[in-house]
Amino acid sequence: MSIEKLGVVGAGMMGSEIALVFAMAGKSVLLADTSEEGLNAAVKKLSEVLDSGIARGFWAEEDKPLALSRITTTTNLEDFSDREMVIEAVFEDVAIKSEVFAKLDKILPSACIIASNTSSISITVLSASLSDDRQADFLGLHFFSPVHRMKLVEVISAMDTSQRATEVATEACIDAGKVPIQVKDVVGFAVNRMLFALWNEALRLVEEGACTPEDIDIGCKLGLGHPVGPFELMDLTSNTLNLQVGEILQEAYGERFLPRPILKQIVAAGRAGRKTGRGWYRYDEKGRQKK
Numbered sequence: 001m002s003i004e005k006l007g008v009v010g011a012g013m014m015g016s017e018i019a020l021v022f023a024m025a026g027k028s029v030l031l032a033d034t035s036e037e038g039l040n041a042a043v044k045k046l047s048e049v050l051d052s053g054i055a056r057g058f059w060a061e062e063d064k065p066l067a068l069s070r071i072t073t074t075t076n077l078e079d080f081s082d083r084e085m086v087i088e089a090v091f092e093d094v095a096i097k098s099e100v101f102a103k104l105d106k107i108l109p110s111a112c113i114i115a116s117n118t119s120s121i122s123i124t125v126l127s128a129s130l131s132d133d134r135q136a137d138f139l140g141l142h143f144f145s146p147v148h149r150m151k152l153v154e155v156i157s158a159m160d161t162s163q164r165a166t167e168v169a170t171e172a173c174i175d176a177g178k179v180p181i182q183v184k185d186v187v188g189f190a191v192n193r194m195l196f197a198l199w200n201e202a203l204r205l206v207e208e209g210a211c212t213p214e215d216i217d218i219g220c221k222l223g224l225g226h227p228v229g230p231f232e233l234m235d236l237t238s239n240t241l242n243l244q245v246g247e248i249l250q251e252a253y254g255e256r257f258l259p260r261p262i263l264k265q266i267v268a269a270g271r272a273g274r275k276t277g278r279g280w281y282r283y284d285e286k287g288r289q290k291k
């Protein structure tokens, strides 16, 4: 079964770009958020992402109107009644996500695939907010930021996810140009567990005064071949979210994922990263790092 009609709930950094990659693959995408202003801002941001991608040769000029014409927006989840697959990308909060799933449960057609883009919440726990007969159609699809550039999707099956749901969702991701890997529903999945181990060591080096964030970023890029340094990446994903995920990892695995004091400090200081204009680095209003 090929998915043609998608819904995305949450038009923030992740949801809006998830909508974009499926629209670029020719799918009809309905993008939902809580306010018209949020949706307008998301569409404006997508237009800028497309302009910058066209300027850099990733897409052709004519891709832009085509992709944007395939994305419609709504503040009303009732409009999702004809969707074949829905991806949730609202705030990283069990209560908020559960409320969205409970609403979708009453609206979506039967056999609709339901996925969460959560970074760290157990997919089995989230599936509990759906009625029993929907749980086989529920799974995790963990995209990476920026979604239009990062090819990986972790496909996470919960305890009750069916083979059919996993196969259909995996195929839909491949259709959208992504490379899926299958991961069990362990806390942090695979990539964030490795990433947070690296980040914690990078944060320790800064705490010890051994290196500056700038030098660690240079070290990882030039010595390890990483395309982006750990502090640049922390600012991109948002330090607020990083701390939330770090706390969830600590709860699951204990001491080895203890969020570093310097990360707590930077979050308490309101330095979330690129979104707020300041994190480990400073950013201009277009999100470009200031030199």
Ligand SMILES: NC(=O)c1ccc[n+]([C@@H]2O[C@H](COP(=O)([O-])OP(=O)(O)OC[C@H]3O[C@@H](n4cnc5c(N)ncnc54)[C@H](O)[C@@H]3O)[C@@H](O)[C@H]2O)c1
Pocket: 009, 010, 011, 012, 013, 014, 015, 032, 033, 034, 038, 088, 089, 090, 091, 092, 093, 096, 100, 117, 118, 119, 120, 142, 143, 144, 145, 236, 237, 238, 241
């Ligand atoms: N930031 C990352 O790098 C990253 C990477 C992978 C996964 N994720 C996950 O993706 C999800 C979204 O993260 P983000 O960085 O895009 O967050 P974000 O804050 O940029 O966007 C969240 C959006 O959800 C909307 N929202 C909140 N409640 C809603 C509701 N009830 N109905 C509809 N919309 C609602 C908000 O208005 C906002 O626009 C989180 O679960 C996060 O853990 C984030």
